[in-house]
Amino acid sequence: MKKQPETAIIRRITPSLDNARYAIKRAIGEQVVVEADIFKEGHDEVTALLKWRPVGSKTWRETPMQPIGNDRWRGALRVTTAGMWEFTIEAWGDVFFSWQHELDKKVSAGLQDLQSEILEGCAFVEAAAARASKKDAALLKKFSAALRKATPEEAHVIAQDSVLCGLMAVHADRSLATTAEPPHPISVERERSAFAAWYEFFPRSAEGKPDSGSKFRDCLGRIDDARAMGFDVIYFPPIHPIGATNRKGRNNSLKCEPGEPGVPYAIGNNRQGVNGGGHKDVAPELGTLEDFDWLVGEINARGMEIALDFAINCSPDHPYVKAHPEWFFKRPDGTIKYAENPPKKYEDVYPLNFHNDDWRGLWDELRDVLLFWCGHGVRIFRVDNPHTKPVSFWEWVIAEVTAQFPGTVFLSEAFTRPKMMQELAKAGFNQSYTYFTWRNSKAELAEYLTELTQSELKEYFRANFFANTPDILPEYLQHGGRPAFLIRAVLATMACPVYGIYSGFELCENSPLPGREEYSDSEKYQFKGRDWNAPGNIKEYLTRLNAIRRQNRALQEYSNLRVQVAENDHILCFSKTTASLDNVIVVIVTVDPWQPQTAFVRLPLAEFGIGESEAYVVEDLLTGERFTWRGSRNFVALNPHTRPAHVFRVRRWQDRENGQDIFA
């Protein structure tokens, strides 16, 4: 038999991931609305508290939960600092409030002989006084004394006294309270994890030279350009030594010509010796570790942050191959196996065996790689193909790294089946690549945006909307021309607080390998000449979008997106609002990159705090234009070439001064 029998029942707590096994995610300042089934036997008045605290703190914060019908209760908490928090629920049958309720019924029924009941109440109040601070105890004793000599009617009034009730709530008898176990963890993201604009470029391409690579010391121009556009995370594909054995040539050719730079994902080159040339080194052609440190300092000085790629790939020349052959998969003849996806072969990459006999040694080493770069100022890692490594590894390594370097951010590049992507997010990845790249029609976008922000996913799976990547040139961009780039830029920036582009997007680069969603002459395999200010670029548009994001709090929140009605299958309308409605944004964007489109859109005015017949102003933040609308249904005309989108800030009527209407 248990020591203390459970008295209250607390079940079906939401949000809850796999019975509190995993943490939900929140940004600083965000709410968690917690619900649970709470009840107990008999007729006692139940009190339930929502309790929360940063993990490690000894003190719970508490707020009462309210019943919302059918024994379901609700309460809300707010997290205020980054890091791991936890919440739980405590409930009990409250003797005082049960007594108050019974007394009320008896007095209302006209019962007179209530001396015993009144003395019972005194006892409860005195017991609370014994638990209370000196000041509260004195107050409580006064109530008890008054109660003791009260008539039933007087006792009835005293029992309902709001000061007494407040004190009795604070000093309640919780000796038989039940607390839900285990507590539910909440991972609170630091600001740049929750709101950021990523710009990805290959440092060797910084200057856009067609025949040779740039170095770390040459990157400031590209970084300043990105900063001017409004980006604040600079993300580099792997910067480590690139293998020589089976090095790939341009367009993934098996034959590599002399001087070709190789694929940065074929990591490791032991020419620098057994202890060098791997994941803890920089490619000599980019510079030295000192150069890298200098660059990180320059980036930070600009108010930006660097993100590195964590790609667990080893070239045949990686130092691990000689030092730890047991970490790799072997053929029957004892040689190491390269990666395959039959019939495709990847002779330049050796996969690692995470369950080899020395798996602890391997896991520790990979953790140490991350810690090494954390030691060099890196706090964001974009993880390459995490879904081909055990989820248990990620859960472990992310916990290990964040224990030493709190706030380290991990982005999961898992383009795979939904449940694996979700599990990685649960296991600790702060952000995830998504299917956004392949959601292009209005119907697809509406469904996907709703799933991400309204389903259980919103609790733990936080999207990073990349519009393109070095591996993905979506068909939509291949065929839609410059308008397609504008449209995708609007969608990525406005729908998701964290998004990114891979450099070249701003130049509308869209030349594919025939029949593929890949770039021709991809800079993964070669040097690439570029004019970073080539005509037709959309840098100004991106700059404007990034500025709008920074100036509008509603665009920095994740789960506040709601798809609205637009009466045209090519026009998507969605709103994002702050809880206080001080920032109401409505985005109306065509997804047709070819033809002009018009639509009536319908806005939920009541939700925006606007009466149905009231005038309000929509200000297009892209152009500065202002339109006065009235009623929920209004007309818009979009043109993919000149005006692919409206980004409206909705301004409510506030006052009238000097015959002029003022809109907030």
Next chain:
Amino acid sequence: MKKQPETAIIRRITPSLDNARYAIKRAIGEQVVVEADIFKEGHDEVTALLKWRPVGSKTWRETPMQPIGNDRWRGALRVTTAGMWEFTIEAWGDVFFSWQHELDKKVSAGLQDLQSEILEGCAFVEAAAARASKKDAALLKKFSAALRKATPEEAHVIAQDSVLCGLMAVHADRSLATTAEPPHPISVERERSAFAAWYEFFPRSAEGKPDSGSKFRDCLGRIDDARAMGFDVIYFPPIHPIGATNRKGRNNSLKCEPGEPGVPYAIGNNRQGVNGGGHKDVAPELGTLEDFDWLVGEINARGMEIALDFAINCSPDHPYVKAHPEWFFKRPDGTIKYAENPPKKYEDVYPLNFHNDDWRGLWDELRDVLLFWCGHGVRIFRVDNPHTKPVSFWEWVIAEVTAQFPGTVFLSEAFTRPKMMQELAKAGFNQSYTYFTWRNSKAELAEYLTELTQSELKEYFRANFFANTPDILPEYLQHGGRPAFLIRAVLATMACPVYGIYSGFELCENSPLPGREEYSDSEKYQFKGRDWNAPGNIKEYLTRLNAIRRQNRALQEYSNLRVQVAENDHILCFSKTTASLDNVIVVIVTVDPWQPQTAFVRLPLAEFGIGESEAYVVEDLLTGERFTWRGSRNFVALNPHTRPAHVFRVRRWQDRENGQDIFA
């Protein structure tokens, strides 16, 4: 870091109650269809096994699970004996089947240099041989030898050999398998817990004498009558000594005339001394404990079983009051509080305080009461008002009792809010009273029957449909006359494998207290004269219904009820079928006790294994009539007085002999 990193992910197992905290319920022979999200990193072929066993057994039974899309897997198990079982899932990335899959892709792509791959396969087969029995090992070694000298094409064929695949599945390498924790419990009900017809009567009313009570030795007539009607559980309200202090008189009068028998729920009378006269005693007016033992023997000899009431109520005269005053609630003046529901007072009942300082003593004593009656042959307890005692008490006491007396059945009489009723069922109650009594319209019945048998409730909440109780004379029965009794009898018997009536139902007793759903002159408070064969009784109809239940397996299953379309708001149609379709029952019943009703009903013929244009026979098991129907839509005419229902057994066409159609 964990000892062995988890390799497969197993999540969202269903059915699962509060993360395997509580057991789901099944009858002997029933299936559990288990689903889960199962996947792992990378591209390995995943194998998943559903495993189950009686708790305590060392050996798991196993069956492969099958993927059903989107990383969801499904498997089914069958429980074969009463008692507690458990299931879990084991999954792993299978090296052999991954190899087979890769070899297939390589051979299909025309690759020729596969010597290394073939040797790898040999190694897997030989490793399996090392794990296998001698006989299997010999077979496996033959395959390995053949493989070793095979061409790629030959190896491809060998790798797909069904004998080899079967052996490799049986002797798979599970060294890196993941097993879901904790295992999920299954409570398998014994036969009479899953299928029974209860008949409740007050033993003191056995002979129907108006001025004096019957004794245990007088009960055989009533029991034989119940048996003749087809009942197999005889349920007695409390049989213990009845308190004298504040004894209630007829119709719940505060004044009790001399000679009035009192309420059996006011338990305890210390006239027999401190150690007697409580929950472990029989009321002397019913006889002795020896008489009770004799009666239990007679009931069992008739193939029936007794059910006792477990009512944790104490009269002021209960021995506990003197022996354990600390078990009760006290007033400030030290006197014991009686039960109240303000402004109502129950001066004849002292409630017990389950959290008093000696709560262990109280809990142990209550367990001992149950064990005492188990020792006297009782294996079914109907528990009075369990929702006013802690759920944790029930969870504990049911486990304690069933550990010593396996198969003891507990019926929860909790007419309260849904979540408490559900929690009690989860905590261990085998059966539950329901809202059935107050579901009278077609729409209400259709919704409630569907909720009970199709929602998550079906996994653990097993209804016992009582048509009336000593406390409840539903309005429907008060006003609907004899047809109402026929209709409710059809519903209770046909919709639910376990049901009950309180005696007098068969006589259509329906005289209420004015404006209440209670009986006037209730025998809870007085002796009651009755003619058990009074004219207008429905004993023959009940007898027929009980016989139909026994003869039709589909009516003995719980979750197989499906509401079907009847094109009339007063006619309810539902089907119950066995999985093999060897027993297909369709019940069509009017819920209008006044007027004749007609309807077209629509049957899901394909689900019954009948073609849309095929002829089939419906045999009315109540009358023996047979109708030949064709097509899903057919006409019925019901009359509440003469034919309130059809209970059809659907007979499919089987053969034609001598120009005659034969229907199964």
